[in-house]
Amino acid sequence: MLFWMKRADTDMSDIRVKICGLKTQQDITAAAEAGAAYIGFNFFPKSPRSVTIQEAAVLAAETPMGLCKVALTVNADNDTLDAINAAVPLDMLQLHGQESPERVAEVKARYGLPVMKVLGVSNAEDIQRIEAYETVADQILVDAKAPKDAVLPGGNGVVFDWRLLAQKKYWRTPWMLAGGLTPENVAEAIRVTGARQVDVASGAERTPGDKDPARIKAFCMAAGTPRR
Ligand SMILES: O=C(O)c1ccccc1N[C@@H]1O[C@H](COP(=O)(O)O)[C@@H](O)[C@H]1O
Numbered sequence: 001m002l003f004w005m006k007r008a009d010t011d012m013s014d015i016r017v018k019i020c021g022l023k024t025q026q027d028i029t030a031a032a033e034a035g036a037a038y039i040g041f042n043f044f045p046k047s048p049r050s051v052t053i054q055e056a057a058v059l060a061a062e063t064p065m066g067l068c069k070v071a072l073t074v075n076a077d078n079d080t081l082d083a084i085n086a087a088v089p090l091d092m093l094q095l096h097g098q099e100s101p102e103r104v105a106e107v108k109a110r111y112g113l114p115v116m117k118v119l120g121v122s123n124a125e126d127i128q129r130i131e132a133y134e135t136v137a138d139q140i141l142v143d144a145k146a147p148k149d150a151v152l153p154g155g156n157g158v159v160f161d162w163r164l165l166a167q168k169k170y171w172r173t174p175w176m177l178a179g180g181l182t183p184e185n186v187a188e189a190i191r192v193t194g195a196r197q198v199d200v201a202s203g204a205e206r207t208p209g210d211k212d213p214a215r216i217k218a219f220c221m222a223a224g225t226p227r228r
Pocket residue numbers: 020021040042044047048049072074096143152153154155156157158178179180181199200201202203
């Protein structure tokens with residue numbers, strides 16, 4: 001069995017960044033120039049970052065080679081996923097709802113794409129819940145749990161106690177850290193958690209849904225992304 005161990009001496013020279021909720025060609029150019037490894041298209045209609053399938057198809061077609069194009073969905077049914085996959089050339093599916101391990105396996109088999117399962121964390125039991133997904137998902141995205149009254153299950157700019165991740169010594173699958181990350185706190189988040197991959201949505205914006213190229217660049221620099 002292969003385990004991903006935490007590294008105490010986190011080397012920030014090869015951190016991989018995901019910029020999530022991109023809506024324009026300018027956003028994609030900014031992410032590519034800043035050295036992001038992943039970009040996320042958000043298909044959750046209630047989000048200020050959401051794009052239609054047609055918009056995402058155009059954006060994906062114009063995305064530079066080498067950037068991993070991720071589709072973010074929330075408890076999407078097969079019809080919705082079929083429509084997205086038929087129109088948008090994707091590299092990965094991000095499941096940001098209450099999808100069970102069985103549903104993760106089903107989605108992975110149906111589309112033949114790597115699946116990143118998101119798990120919300122606010123306490124120690126949430127960390128233990130991750131294990132059930134490690135053998136079915138290709139990646140785990142650890143996000144802050146949404147506040148009770150939140151409209152969105154993610155993208156709320158909420159930070160969780162990064163020290164909770166200290167109890168998880170071994171990972172069976174690659175993982176990424178999210179939840180309220182910003183250019184100002186991402187270096188500390190990496191130091192505390194040992195994350196090798198980080199994801200940002202609201203922290204790289206001027207206002208909800210309006211990405212700021214300067215903040216995208218500052219985030220990637222602070223995370224230690226290799227320059228392109
Ligand atoms: O960004 C959204 O609007 C969103 C909506 C529904 C589900 C997930 C969403 N975003 C994801 O949540 C993380 C954390 O966001 P933030 O950085 O705290 O704003 C983000 O990276 C997206 O993957």
